[in-house]
Amino acid sequence: MSSEQRREVIILGSTGSIGTQAIDVVTRNPDRFRVVGLAAGGGRLDLLVDQACALGVEVVAVADPDAAADLGRRLRERGHPAKVLAGAEGVAELASWQCDVVLNGITGALGLESTLAALRAGRLLALANKESLIIGGPLVRAVAQPGQIVPVDSEHFALAQCFPRALGDDLTSLAMGQVHAPTAEVRKLVITASGGPFRGRTRAELSGVTRGQALNHPTWSMGPVITVNSATLVNKGLEVIEAHLLFDVPLDRIEVVVHPQSVIHSMVEYTDGSTLAQASPPSMCIPIAYGIGWPHRVDAVAPAIDWTRAHTWTFEPLDGDAFPSVDLACEVGAAGGTAPAVYNAANEEAVDAFLAGRLAFPAIVDTIAQVVSEHQQPDTSSALALADVYAADAWARERARELISRSA
Structure with a gap:
């Protein structure tokens, strides 16, 4: 077109x-x-x-x-x-x-x-x-089909643009497992995270955070569920699994780094030591416009970075002790099957409970971890069916609600 x-x-x-x-x-x-x-x-x-x-x-x-x-x-x-x-x-x-x-x-x-x-x-x-x-x-x-999915998450929109242009001028070869050849040159995918409103806090310091504090994201304006997911970094765990599925890069070659300014949206590191990054101000309008306009860009969707003034961009490692959701997501992604559905469903129930004042903030990820640990995969002798996903989703929600009621 x-x-x-x-x-x-x-x-x-x-x-x-x-x-x-x-x-x-x-x-x-x-x-x-x-x-x-x-x-x-x-x-x-x-x-x-x-x-x-x-x-x-x-x-x-x-x-x-x-x-x-x-x-x-x-x-x-x-x-x-x-x-x-x-x-x-x-x-x-x-x-x-x-x-x-x-x-x-x-x-x-x-x-x-x-x-x-x-x-x-x-x-x-x-x-x-x-x-x-x-x-x-x-x-x-x-x-x-190849090229039928265009990722709109800012991180995956960024990753797709950091793959070699030798693959073509569009995403046709980049979506849904069509990057087998370039992955030989890719050392790792680096997904950036703002760190959310509680960046720098220890796990002990998270025990008393409120709904209002969790919804006060420092750089993005989003709906309540995804904002809480960003505060727990569950959202980043989901994005790691998403990148693995979209680009066929193994989970152990996907890394999360905290970048509070939310200007670098993700990076691809290559085997020769070079790293390509995509940068733009934190606006979802840019990946949305690229998604609905693909393979053509839309002019003047959002203001570009102002290079006439000084900028400081910082990066720091993720604190896995305070925010264990990413490591848990990697385990879930490696397990595959219905495990990701259980992780997601338990999180949705826990976030709803937190927003309703029925669950403490650290207990969101604790609830997910407990439900995931109890999950039994269905029979793997046949391909995963939609009914399997829905059954796992329903079981995880029920189990999460039981755990949440006991903690109230």
Whole structure:
């Protein structure tokens, strides 16, 4: 597709942080993009209706089936009778709707079916929902074609651009295990982490942190779940697994380094001692625009680094004692199977409990570790099935809730 053609986009998770920023990119570039469908959970119905009417979309999906009738009524009252799809199956149906690209910005494990639906329909997938790849890795890899997934996480967007340009001018050879040849020259992937709001604290100093403190991220503006995940560094553990699955680089060659300024988004270190890094101010609009516009860049998405003034960028090792979630994620990624689904599900339950005031901050990762330690992998004689992933997810949530109730 040439850059002059207007690309039709479907945005899943339109009322969340990724979705609202994606809409901002689209509305600032009406000659490049047109949104044809939106999906959201249903918790911010007023915003979803405003988005649908402003963008003139033809179809809207809401994950909460009880909100569908209300959504349809509000749209009709606004003179915009778009088609309404309801429930998780409605969101997945929208993911396969006719379009050029699907941006999956759904939070959590709920994004898996939509990821699979978009890939099966042959859509280009701009993937911000890392959890769907992490928990359903073998399932996603089985249906994804080379170049069909463009990573939207800033770290993986950065890594993809740091691979050798000899591979081509786009990501066709870089997504979903298509980098077998270049990995011989790659010594390691280096994923940067801001360190979150509690960088430098010991584990003992984390015991009394509050919800408000955990949600006060120093460099990024994100939704509550991913912000807490950044505070525990669970998000970074998930990103390590995601990088492993996207680029086929072994887990022991993926390193996390703390970079508080969040300007270097990730790096690729080569066997000759050179390291390539991608740098830009901390704005998700840049990877979002690249994801929905791939393989063409979108002009003036965000301000570039101002080289007329002095900058200081620092790097420091990750404190694995205070933040053990990354090491735990590496163990889970190496185990494979349904272990990543258990890690993710236990975390989602623990984060919900922390945000509700029912769980202490350090107990988030403690809960994940306990649930992971009790997990029994399904029979490995056959390929992983979607039912296996969902069964592990359900078991992990139930077990996490039991542990959380005992700690209350």
